[in-house]
Amino acid sequence: MTSFTDKAHSAEHLMRTLFPATPLQRNDHLSGMYDADIWLKREDLSPVRSYKIRGALNAMAKALARDPEARVFVCASAGNHAQGVAFVCRHFGVKGVIFMPVTTPRQKIAKTRMFGGDNVEVRMVGDYFDDTLGEAKRFCTDVGGHFLSPFDDLDVIEGQASVAAEIVEQLRRSPDMIVLPVGGGGLSAGMAQYLRDVSPQTDIWYVEPAGAASLAASLDAGQPVKLDRVDNFVDGAAVAQIGRLTFEVLKSAHADHVLAVPEDRICSTILEMLNVEGVVLEPAGALSVDALKDLRDEIKGKTIVCVTSGGNFDFERLPEVKERSQRYSGVKKYFLLRLPQRPGALRDFLEVLGPDDNIARFEYMKKSARNFGSVLIGIETSSPQNFETLFSRLDEGGFAYSDITSDETIAEFVV
Structure with a gap:
C-alpha cells in the first residue's frame, strides 16, 4: 500500500509538469523583528498566486487516470x-x-x-x-461531471501536501516550527500529515481568523461543527465548517497550538508586508505572518517557516484594510459629539485638538428644533496616547461625546 508520504512526493513531481517549486525565502525583516530565523514559503507566487492550484492539479490528474473519458x-x-x-x-x-x-x-x-x-x-x-x-x-x-472540492477530498489533500515536501527539500533540514493558515483544512491537513511522518520533531501551529475559527470549535466539540456566524473578511479562510476528511487528520492537533487572530490586526500585517517588504498578501495569505505576534516567546532563536498561502489581493480593498488597521492600532477613532447650536461652538471644539490630531471625517446633523446638534467625527493621530489627551480636554471643556470606534452595530451604519 502506498504511504501518504509517497503520495505527497508523487504530487510534488506532478507539480513540476506545470510550474516550478514556489520559493522558500528567508525574511530578514521578520527575522530581525522576532530574533529568529524566519522563512516564508511563497505560495502567493504560484501561477495563480495561491496554493490551490496544487490540489486541483492532483485531483484532476487522478480523476483523468481513473476515467480518461472524463x-x-x-x-x-x-x-x-x-x-x-x-x-x-x-x-x-x-x-x-x-x-x-x-x-x-x-x-x-x-x-x-x-x-x-x-x-x-x-x-x-x-x-x-x-x-x-x-x-x-x-x-x-x-x-x-466530476466535482472538485476545494479541501474535503483526499486527492486535494495530497496535492496540498506537496508544499511541505518542497519545504523540507528546499530548507535541507527540519524547521523547528511551521505556521499554517487554516480554512477548510486542505492545506493544513496535507502538510501536517506529511510532516508527522517526515519531520515529527517540527512543531506545527495552526492559525485561523477570529471570525471563522472552525478548527478550534471542532476540536472543542470533538467533531466538525458549523459556526453560527462567520466574518467573511478573510475570505480565503472564512469557512463555517472544517472538512470531514481534513478534521480526521487535524483532530489530533493540540488545542493550545490553534490560534485565532483578529481580522483588524491582520490588516496591519498586510500593510507592513506591502510597505516594508513589497510583498502583496491577501488576508488569508497574511495569517501565518500575523500569528508571529502571538508566538514571540515561542520562536526566539528558532527556525520558523510561515506559509504565505495567497496573494490575490484586490487593491480596491486597500482603503478598508488601512481603516481597519488604524482602528486596531488605536491611531484612529470615531465618536459622536453633541455641539450646542450657537456661533463659535465648532471653534471651541477645534481648539481642543492636539497638533497631531487630524479630522478625517466630519458630519454635522443639525436639528432646527433643538439646542444641540449631533456630529460624527473621525480623528486620525500619530499615537494612541494622543486620544487620552484629547478626551481629557473634551471632558474639561464640558463636551458630551461617545466613542463608537468599537461599537460594531453603530459603526456598520455610520463609518
Whole structure:
C-alpha cells in the first residue's frame, strides 16, 4: 500500500509538469523583528498566486487516470479554488464549469476566465456561497461531471501536501516550527500529515481568523461543527465548517497550538508586508505572518517557516484594510459629539485638538428644533496616547461625546 508520504512526493513531481517549486525565502525583516530565523514559503507566487492550484492539479490528474473519458469538471468557489481549477482545466484541455456567487468581485471573475480560456464556463449563481455550492452539485449530478472540492477530498489533500515536501527539500533540514493558515483544512491537513511522518520533531501551529475559527470549535466539540456566524473578511479562510476528511487528520492537533487572530490586526500585517517588504498578501495569505505576534516567546532563536498561502489581493480593498488597521492600532477613532447650536461652538471644539490630531471625517446633523446638534467625527493621530489627551480636554471643556470606534452595530451604519 502506498504511504501518504509517497503520495505527497508523487504530487510534488506532478507539480513540476506545470510550474516550478514556489520559493522558500528567508525574511530578514521578520527575522530581525522576532530574533529568529524566519522563512516564508511563497505560495502567493504560484501561477495563480495561491496554493490551490496544487490540489486541483492532483485531483484532476487522478480523476483523468481513473476515467480518461472524463471531460466535465465542476466546482464552486468565489476565489482561489476557482482560479486553480480554471488553470488546470486549460492545462488538461478539459471542460470546466465554475459556479461563483453573484457577489464575487469582478476582478476574481475576470482572472478565472483568463486562466481557463475557452475551456472554462463561469456561471454566476446565488447571493451566498451555500446557494452557489448547492447549484454546482446539482448541475454536476445532472451532467455526470466530476466535482472538485476545494479541501474535503483526499486527492486535494495530497496535492496540498506537496508544499511541505518542497519545504523540507528546499530548507535541507527540519524547521523547528511551521505556521499554517487554516480554512477548510486542505492545506493544513496535507502538510501536517506529511510532516508527522517526515519531520515529527517540527512543531506545527495552526492559525485561523477570529471570525471563522472552525478548527478550534471542532476540536472543542470533538467533531466538525458549523459556526453560527462567520466574518467573511478573510475570505480565503472564512469557512463555517472544517472538512470531514481534513478534521480526521487535524483532530489530533493540540488545542493550545490553534490560534485565532483578529481580522483588524491582520490588516496591519498586510500593510507592513506591502510597505516594508513589497510583498502583496491577501488576508488569508497574511495569517501565518500575523500569528508571529502571538508566538514571540515561542520562536526566539528558532527556525520558523510561515506559509504565505495567497496573494490575490484586490487593491480596491486597500482603503478598508488601512481603516481597519488604524482602528486596531488605536491611531484612529470615531465618536459622536453633541455641539450646542450657537456661533463659535465648532471653534471651541477645534481648539481642543492636539497638533497631531487630524479630522478625517466630519458630519454635522443639525436639528432646527433643538439646542444641540449631533456630529460624527473621525480623528486620525500619530499615537494612541494622543486620544487620552484629547478626551481629557473634551471632558474639561464640558463636551458630551461617545466613542463608537468599537461599537460594531453603530459603526456598520455610520463609518
